[in-house]
Amino acid sequence: MASGNARLGMWMIGARGSVATTTMVGMAAIRAGLTSPVGCVTELSDFRPAALARFDDLVFGGHDIATVPLVKRAEQLALAGVVPVHLLDHVKDELVAADKEIKPGVTDLPSGRTQAEAAAGLVADLVSFRQRHRLARVVVVNVASTEPTPPESAAHASLSRLREAMSSAGSVVPTSSLYAYAAFTAGCSYINFTPSAGAGLPALDELSRACAVPYAGNDGKTGETLVKSALAPMFAHRALPVRSWSGTNLLGGGDGATLAEPARAHSKTRSKSRVLESVLGHPVEGIVHIDNVPELSEWKTAWDHILFEGFLGVRMTLQFTWQGCDSTLAAPLVLDLVRLLGRAHETGHVGPQGQLAFFFKDPVATDEHRLVMQYEALRSWARSLGPHR
Secondary structure (H helix, E strand, O other), X not given: XXXXXXXXXXXXXXXXXXXXXXXXXXXXXXXXXXXXXXXXXXXXXXXXXXXXXXXXXXXXXXXXXXXXXXXXXXXHHHHOOOOOHHHHHXXXXXXXXXXOOEEEOOOOOOOOOOHHHHHHHHHHHHHHHHHHOOOOEEEEEEOOOOOOXXXXXXXXXXXXXXXXXXXXXXXXXXXXXXXXXXXXXXXXXXXXXXXXXXXXXXXXXXXXXXXXXXXXXXXXXXXXXXXXXXXXXXXXXXXXXXXXXXXXXXXXXXXXXXXXXXXXXXXXXXXXXXHHHHHHOOOOEOOEEEEEOHHHOOEEEEEEEEEEEOHHHOEEEEEEEEEEEHHHHHHHHHHHHHHHHHHHHHOOOXXXXXXXXXXXXXXXXXXXXXXXXXXXXXXXXXXOOOOOO
């Protein structure tokens, strides 16, 4: 086991959800030597100089409003084919221990409390977690359900005004932003793996700098948009004008049910659409559809139709289908981001971390959406971090 000052906490918002549970099962299996870290970018040779935390150094905890134990949730995911059944007996003890570190979360309207009081409780949970486990740092990761777009009043409030409003009755900031506020106040870094507001409010950027902690986001890039960020530059570099790009996404499970609500789906489709205009340099005709198909359970299918123009104005098409399990695609990226942002915090990085854009649909602090260029920026930064401790 690593020494106390090398241990890194990973605190999951939505800790009993599919992504968090899959991440925890995978981390436990890797530590036990039962599986290899397939899909973990940080295990590539490019990242060996970065002195990242080892998998053995990671300690799991989190918040959730759900009460289903991690062991039971892992069994449900095994039945859905998300995690291998044979791993469950081997990682059960770690799941039971991790479950004891999951505290009750908050909702949009904290019962009988102001948001300031709710945030104070979240801060206390984070500080207690760090102290009890003698952690050097804690990275808070939002993998909870997507929220509706926040009201303009929250998006433009200063930090002092936001704090004042949080001390009055009612909710003035989205729940994801409340967690980001608590993370920064507790001296923790923050990752927004969802398209929710998170740390995106200007007041929270100010708070992150005042508390000298880094943050990253938004919306993990695991499927259709990953392909877009690789394919769109191909058209741009070959001078082939893209005339339309339409996509249909079929989702099951909790994501499908959540995104069936138009207000929540708007945040998702907006983040999924940004890459094309950024890479191609102009708006592109086409709509991203998200449909709830409960029978798909934890699986998703994306079908894209691309119409492009060739020499002499001849119209041609490209189509692709992406089928996968979102939680299995997301889990290794969560492990990557925790290790990378933990190292960023350790080396004095503060505020938005644009070098982590490679992992996100709607990255902070950068307009670069080309996948290869994002990877080069990430690799260059990782190599600048210095020798191993």
